[in-house]
Amino acid sequence: MNTVLFVDDDDDLRRATAQSLSLSGFHVTAVASATAALREVEAGFDGVVVTDIRMPGMDGMDLLARLVAQAPDLPVILVSGHADVRTAVGALRQGACDVLEKPFPVEQLIASVERALERRQLLAENQRLRAAPIDADDGPLLGRSPAIEQLRRAIAQVAPIDVDVLIQGETGTGKGVVAEMLHARSRRRGQMVGVDCGALPPGLLDAELFGHVAGALPGNAMPRTGRIEQAHRGTLFLDDIDAMGEAVQLNVQRVLERREVTPLGASAARTLDLRVVAASHVDLEQLVGTGRFRASLFYRLNGVTLRLPPLRERREDVVPLFRTFLLRAATRLGVEPPALNSGVFRHLERHDWPGNVRELLRFAENVALGLPGTGPATAPAPACADLKQRVDLFEAEAIAEALAAAAGDATRACAALGLPRKTFYYKVQRLGIDLSRFRG
Known part of the structure; x- marks a missing residue:
């Protein structure tokens, strides 16, 4: 999408304009x-068509009508030495994306072509987004990157084997999803019981895990079956296992070794048939090295270790995942998938996604709802960004800050930035900034 078709019957002007566009980096076909x-x-x-209006035979207005009927998304820029208000308005109503008057500075033509190409690329992205089916292959663990394909193969291989599994991955990478897949594809007939070790106060974790007999705890006359025993014939999922205290780690280690549990206050142990899947967002081996996690429990858990790649290491999955999440959110909320501005695509490409898939999911839901924070100036420049990308990002952030400070008042924002109104609105359009989200 970096191609320009230039149409003009003036040989000298056609050659000169084609050369100027070529020197600016466009692939030019001149007829x-x-x-x-x-x-x-x-x-x-x-690409984009730039055509003179006054030509022998079929003129530019007739060509515009044919092109609009043949390819409605094709951007057409009209050029005329006789342009007036009526001609310009008529051309724009007929479907032209811009009208330039001869003689025009080559910079004006280049800027108009860049806007037209960006608009076409944005339309193409939105069409692909709407046309693509929701990715439902291979269950809930979505993606087509080599890392995620390898992870799916590992899950399929390990799930039927009755072995304990340790899942390690950053926050939001899908550790709970992997645990559910391991249980669903196992041969176990019991339920999967989950315990968020980081969400329970240390004083309650023993009672939640091991249960207690009647009267074992003050104020508890009724017995309670612990989470470990509830997972009998099923799977016990210990999320954030690194948050366990040392005493609880020792008791869990004994459960794993003996496959039996003794509720608080009970005189005899109860035999268990369970599989343990543990998850941690930190490297447990490093915690072992610093003495913050029992080495014996770690080596008991990591018979099979699955490492979940962060989203920044599988960037080819970002846009397909976003597309799937956006379509699902729109369906669930009963809204039409919105047309996306260039800022959304820029954010998808540049952001590092420290919250991983969970953060991407929330971003897609916010976009589906049209909430603030889904505009163009939301992502820091990556280290590999070229100079133009860095300048664009700086300008987008500066304009966004000025608009926010001016509560969306463009006149005040222009004054704060020292920009003429025409330049300001050109930059707003080119950078895909939504002015409405700053108003009020």
């Missing part, structure tokens, strides 16, 4: 008539 232009478009042209 002398509307008929030749139509042949180029029929051959699968995917």
Whole structure:
């Protein structure tokens, strides 16, 4: 999408303009008539058309009408030495994306072409987003990157084997999803019982895990079956196991070794048939090295270790995952998937996603609802960004800050930035900034 079809019957102007566009980095095809232009478009042209209005035979307005009927998403820029308000308005109503008057500075043409190409790319992205089916293959663990494909194969291989599993991965990478997949694809007929070790106060963790007999605890006349025993013939999922205190770690280690549990106050142990899946967002081996996690429990748990890759290491999955999450959110909320501005795609490409899949899911839901915070100036520049990307990001952030400080008042924002209104609105359009989200 970096191609320009330039149409003008003036040989000198056509050659000069084509050369200027080529020097600016565009792939240029220059033709002398509307008929030749139509042949180029029929051959699968995917760029932008710049055409003179006054030409012998089929003129630019007729060419515009044919192109709009043939390819409605094809951007067309009209050029004329006789442009007036009526001609410009008529062309824009007919579907032209811009009208330039001869003689025009080459910078003006280049800026108009860049806007048109960006608009076409955005339309193409939105069409792909709407046309693509929701990715439901391979269960809930979505993605097509080599890392996620390898993880799915490992889960399929390990799930039927009755072995304890340790899942390690950053926050939001899907450790709970992997635990559910391991249980669902196992041969166990019991339920999966989950324990969030980091959410329970240390004083309650023993009672939650091991249960107690009647009267074992003050104020508890009724017996309680602990989570470990509830997982009998099923799977016990210990999430954030690194949050366990040392005493509880020792008791859990004994359960894993003996496959039996003794509720608080009980005189005899109860035999268990269970599989343990533990998860941690930190490297347990490092905690063992610092003395914050029992080495014996770690080696008991890590018979099989599954490591979940963070989203920044499988960037090819970001846009497909976002597409799936957005369509699911729109369906659940009963809304149409919104047309996306360039800021959303820029954010998807540049953001490092420290919250991983969970953060991406929330972002997709916010976009589906049209909430603030889904605009263009939301992502820091990556280390590999080139100079133009860094300048664009700086400008987007500066404009967003000025608009926020001015409560959406464009006049005040222009004054704060020292920009003419025309330049300001050009940058707002090019950077995909939604002015409405700053108002009020």
